[in-house]
Amino acid sequence: MAAAGATGSGLAASGCGAGASAESVTLRMVAADYGDPRRGNSTQGYWDALVRKFSQRYPGVTVDVTVLDWKDVDKKVAAMVAEGRAPDIAQLGSYADFAAGGKLYSADELLSIPVQADFLPRLAEAGKVERVQYGLPFAASTRxxxxxxxxxxxxxxxxxxxxxxxxxxxxxxxxxxxxxxxxxxxxxxxxxxxxxxxxxxxxxxxxxxxxxxxxxxxxxxxxxxxxxxxxxxxxxxxxxxxxxxxxxxxxxxxxxxxxxxxxxxxxxxxxxxxxxxxxxxxxxxxxxxxxxxxxTLGVADWIIAFKQGGRREEAGRFLEFVFEERNHYTFVDRYDLLPVTTSANERMRAAPEHKRLRRFQDQLPGAEFYPVGxxxxxxxxxxxxxxxxxxxxxxxxxxxxxxxxxxxxxxxxxxxxxx
Incomplete structure (x- = not known):
């Protein structure tokens, strides 16, 4: 588990209307592991570093991230929700059943308009249930x-x-x-x-x-x-x-x-x-x-934010930080995945070291995704x-x-x- 943050000045105002918080707030997040712990490249390291940077900018917010194996993450998050202890944020493979149950914040409740507009259109569309976006694309791949x-x-x-x-x-x-x-x-x-x-x-x-x-x-x-x-x-x-x-x-x-x-x-x-x-x-x-x-097949993984804890403002601020170009690019660059934002996608396309990825990137706009909605x-x-x-x-x-x-x-x- 990665932990970051301490008491401090509180949450600054966000693009989606977050106000200042006088007390320290802890966000609980569950994420999937894209690496191989046996090789020392578990995703835990990425989240540890990211939340340390986040806490330096927003000392009033603590973020605890638990990283689980891909084989377990969807099942364990579903169990947490069923037991009435949903995490504030989860990064997993599907989301529509939670959205249909009224358990999730929508994208426009969490993110500013510029952040929402930066998502690649095909992926933003794939994150919708009944024409409302609940799934925030986190990483993508094609075949x-x-x-x-x-x-x-x-x-x-x-x-x-x-x-x-x-x-x-x-x-x-x-x-x-x-x-x-x-x-x-x-x-x-x-x-x-x-x-x-x-x-x-x-x-x-x-x-x-x-x-x-x-x-x-x-x-x-x-x-x-x-x-x-x-x-x-x-x-x-x-x-x-x-x-x-x-x-x-x-x-x-x-x-x-x-x-x-x-x-x-x-x-x-x-x-x-x-x-x-x-x-x-x-x-x-x-x-x-x-x-x-x-x-070809397009696959996207998703981040969602649960309403249960009532931490919309704090979750939105952290998610905006996650999708900042340099933070998102750091993740996809490390694990050879495709960016989900236009800004990071353009940066990867221009990088000589990622020349072999361009063919995968070319496939993304017309790819067929699972019917996750x-x-x-x-x-x-x-x-x-x-x-x-x-x-x-x-x-x-x-x-x-x-x-x-x-x-x-x-x-x-x-x-x-x-x-």
């Missing part, structure tokens, strides 16, 4: 196809010409397999990455999780066709890792950094891991059914993690598997409307 250039050359493939469509992807994977590559294509549909990997594939096949009206389309014909194609052409031909439905993302990433995977879908952090392991890799736009995919998304995401990998099991019927998930999603929506 590209990664491939091992050395293994391509070993298979007699041109490393400058990665596959641009699914047909070429299969032909490339078959060449890699013939050259002795252990995993021609890494396919993680285990619990860790299932919603993301599945969405990348169905987008490439012209499908998605929802339609333009926001209704669930998990068992749409385009999605069923995509998984049937994957079963027949990738898994059925032995061109992937064994048991894709129970393989987690990190396992495939680790295998890629050891030079055992020819191709896989990856996010910016994989670049640093691959480079540190000496892997000569390339990146490309995700292949689609008939050509390069029209869009749907109150049912948190439970539907858990169902996808548990079940969607079953579509690739031997003898499975993709239409039946996706149909079950679809019905559960619709039932969750109905239950939400009935509250």
């Amino acid at each position: 590209l196809l990664f491939y091992n250039r050395k293994l391509f050359a070993k298979a007699g493939l041109d490393p400058s010409k990665p596959p641009r469509d699914w047909g070429r992807l299969v032909r490339t994977a078959r060449r890699l397999k013939a050259a002795g590559v252990r995993v021609p294509y890494g396919l993680p549909l285990g619990r860790e990455e299932a919603p993301a990997e599945a969405l990348m594939w169905v987008l490439g096949g012209g499908g998605g999780y929802t339609d333009k009206a926001g209704s669930w389309t998990i068992d749409a014909p385009a999605n069923i066709r995509t998984f049937e194609w994957m079963r027949q052409n990738l898994v059925g031909r032995g061109l992937t890792n064994r048991s894709p439905g129970s393989t987690d993302r990190q396992d495939v990433f680790d295998a890629f950094t050891r030079g055992r995977v020819g191709m896989l879908n990856g996010h910016p952090k994989l670049m640093k891991e691959a480079a540190a392991s000496g892997v000569d890799y390339g990146t490309a736009v995700l292949p689609g059914d008939e050509g390069p995919a029209d869009t 749907k109150v049912s998304w948190a439970r539907v995401s858990r169902e996808l993690k548990t079940s969607v990998g079953n579509v690739l099991e031997r003898g499975a019927d993709p239409a039946a598997v996706l149909g079950v998930i679809q019905r559960k999603a619709e039932a969750q929506d109905s239950a939400t409307r009935a509250r």
Whole structure:
């Protein structure tokens, strides 16, 4: 836990109307860990340094930050809220159910207009529930196809010409397999990455999780066709890792950094891991059914502020500090993530050391994000993690598997409307 602050002059007036406070106030925050404590780069260090700087500027406010593993943070925050002890601020993966329950401050209750306007429009829109923004984007990423250039050359493939469509992807994977590559294509549909990997594939096949009206389309014909194609052409031909439905993302990433995977879908952090392991890799736009995919997956993580403690002014002041350009840039720079503000995004684009990130940045404005604004998304995401990998099991019927998930999603929506 990081702690900062002491009694002092109190909170200065903020852009959203915060007044002076005569007493010291403590904010409790729960955040997710983007680093690896075993390697000494836990996110705790970032928050420790940030709250020390904040307390120097605003000595009347104490900020206690508890950093939790990503696997635990959403669940533990939900438990805290259920027990009536919500943190003042939480940084996590979803927010809509809290917003629908009237538990959150909106963005315009927390932040000044200039800070709100600095958010990238696509991300600000993704943070809305019923046209009101409650989720403040904290960090983002997109996905590209990664491939091992050395293994391509070993298979007699041109490393400058990665596959641009699914047909070429299969032909490339078959060449890699013939050259002795252990995993021609890494396919993680285990619990860790299932919603993301599945969405990348169905987008490439012209499908998605929802339609333009926001209704669930998990068992749409385009999605069923995509998984049937994957079963027949990738898994059925032995061109992937064994048991894709129970393989987690990190396992495939680790295998890629050891030079055992020819191709896989990856996010910016994989670049640093691959480079540190000496892997000569390339990146490309995700292949689609008939050509390069029209869009890719965009993922954003969120900061929210709970009403329970009544500390709107103090929470708003701290969040404005978090999103100051230098503070936000320090975080995304450290963990190879994409900025969520225009100011930090432009700074990263101009930085020579981040040249490899520009392709990810280029993808962000048109990326498809999870339907995080749907109150049912948190439970539907858990169902996808548990079940969607079953579509690739031997003898499975993709239409039946996706149909079950679809019905559960619709039932969750109905239950939400009935509250």
